[in-house]
Amino acid sequence: MEYLTNGSPRQTAGEEDSSHCFQRRVAMVSSPALSAARLTLPGVMDAEGRVDESRLRMHIFKNGGVSPSERGLAWRFLFGMYPCSSTALERPLLQEQLAIRYQVMKRKWQQFLPSAVRMHLNGTDAELVAAVRYFDQRQARVQQQALDQSEVRDRLTFLELQAQILFERDTFDHEELREAIRIIDKDVPRTNRDLSYYQGEGSGNLLVLRDILITYAAFHPEVSYAQGMNDLCSRFLEVLDSEVDTFWSFSCYMEKFSKDFRADGLHRKIELEAALLKELDPQLYTHLVTDNMESFTFCHRWLLLGFQREFEHSDALRLFEILSCDHLELISQQVDRARYQERLARKYSTEDNSQSELQAINTDFTFELFICAAILLDNRESLLRCRDDVQLIQFTSSLQGTLDLNSTLKKAEHHFYNYCKRCAWDYMNGRCSAHKSKEEDFLYQLRSLFVLK
Template identity: 85%
Template sequence: MEDLNNNNGKPQQAMGEETRCGRRVAAVSCPALSAARLNLPGVMDAEGRVDESRLRMHIFKNSGVSPCERGLVWRFLFGMYPCSSTASERSLLQEQLLVRYQVMKRKWQQFLPSAVRIHLNGTDVELLSAVRYFDQRETQVQQQVQDQSEEVRDRLAFLELQAQILFERVTFDQEELQEAIRIIDKDVPRTNRDLSYYQNEGLGNLLVLRDILITYAAFHPEVSYAQGMNDLCSRFLEVLDSEVDTFWSFSCYMEKFSRDFRADGLHRKIELEAALLKELDPQLYAHLVKDTMESFTFCHRWLLLGFQREFEHSDALRLFEILSCDHLELISQQVDRARYRERLAQKYCTEDNLESELQAFNTDFTFELFICAAILLENREFLLRCRDGVQLIHFTSSLQGRLDLNSTLKKAEHHFYNYCKSCAWDYMSGYCRANRSKQEDFFYQLCSLFVLK
């Protein structure tokens, strides 16, 4: 039996996908995507395997992917589809993920039957319509199941038996799950309904979002649900347009970033942003930090949701995938390892110099922190005039939907490059005086890692 603790019930094989256009109510799953191809040069081979490093490089250098490619790209980018999988393998995995999600959702629904339907007070007419559209969708899904061939039904029945065994020992804490559902039912109606995805019959997607969030909270009690997850998950649902694929992609994302939704994660983000700003602009840092870090808390929502509200919606989606491709984070680690190898080689450094500790790159300074810093530095003069938290809140509110992504990216990359170049120059100046040609060669190698778009 597979280890549920290691992969949260996700199969280790692979599967495939395609993009969807014009759908207003999320599909349960999208088997056709399994065989779809990426029209990105050199990224996918003939059997459907993806070169992950080239995919991430393409995303970064092209400032994202086209909307038609986005659904397929995200399934690889966020780990739902293993990049090493072939199209035929992804077709099999798609069925496994579909059945496992259905079993998981049914398990909590049977445990808390009163929570299957959202409780409405009748004042939100749009939500009443959402329930109607959602019910119509459920009826269509049931009809599709009945129309499946006997061969498909038999195969899915076998996969369902496997899933039931896999999740048999999972138990729920009734009080904690009910509390999570209570918060979800408050947050889901607050999801941005101005998006076209939630217009007209798309209102039913609000209830799809609710089911995904409850299923996640039920099977990840160590994380459960925290405010803001609805907006984050909504982004996946809009792009993937599939309840099942959204659940698994969102779950993969949360494996890496769930800490950001806890108090310690909040403090860590704030401390890192403050430390970076101190490196880039000590005066602005000193003005904002004052006696505590509280003045930096306004940055946390930016970082938590990937600047979802600060840029126009399509640009916010683009930025989210740029940040998620981790291209510059990988580069910064390469540079740090390069410096470390040079230090260990002891070829160009004196014994006295070796006794000193070389300041390392802070690889916790992820690119999103430089995006945040670029916004702060762009508004430096206004921030220096801010005297209290009320003015800071007014400042952040004034930015919503107004920032230019291309300009912000360019400035963030400039700050990132200068930070890394400064660290590299410190190394060369202090440790490589003995051999100028080797110094220049080493500097060239470092610079070659930071070719900006």
């Protein structure tokens, strides 16, 4: 059985008149009202709608995320879909441009591989069969509403022409794209359908997710598609509830983290986790790197998907935005710069510099690694009883949905602070009392950067 995943079930991509059908498609996926909405977070948005990015990130970290009512708009700034420097008047025009560019991109791969426009099912998945029906009904309603927007047709047609020129030179590898779509069509039905967002008529959102992933794979061949991206992208779709906004926000996120979906990138992250645990708890590290437990692969899913299954769903969303605000990563860089200046001051002083140099903080130790370490240390005794990878995986799988986010955050922040503090004391210990005031001042500055709950 074949089911159409976008547009009318009786027409294929490219058969409609472009200026008319394009206007309907834009309305189908954009959210113009939200582009003019305002964040009520104190001190984050000015009178013209510009966002202070550092305040936004600080607010997310200090308050443990934003409220669900503010999350959709906050994520559009946090992940870079809206420039923080844009005004409330500028964003509706940006929204139109992004919507049209996305639709040109999607239409291009649909015309290149028309057989892939339809998702092939064997008819045994009743939920996906229903999803197609709900999807088509929703599309028909939105298309009918868009017919009344003729006054914007000329502007949209001009923007569409610009987008076509922009993507004119993009080409696709037939076999690579077909292989990516084959994997996407396997993974999309495995997306967590217990979420309310995919229940009832919302099951049609699975097909929206499919289109986003294929469009991303088609225009990012250096990344394409890897297993797990469906769960990551699903977060954006659920929160933003917009096909266009999800595509651009997901794309911005992947600019920074696409390496995590490559074997070498994730291997590097696991190596860093092992190195961090060695710093925090040498005994537990030594136990976990025995012959039977040498790869730390039990942390693989945690780090790849941002602990998506380890916390209750709403808390997992909250943790994702906390990790994405990069607050402690930015702080670690500030600390490292402060300590570098301290080394320079010592280097050019006339005092005895025979003692060891100040050990540099490893800024590759991102906050998610401290979250992972906090979970491991909190379950230290159980981990010490594990004797092989099978027992490790069984134990860590038993943690799914059981962890408390607020407690884990507090412990992770504590470990991060102590790690930085210990690095400073490695150099400060043993210094003569004459330098005490200078050392205390440095520690005060270091401490003031952290906001512990």
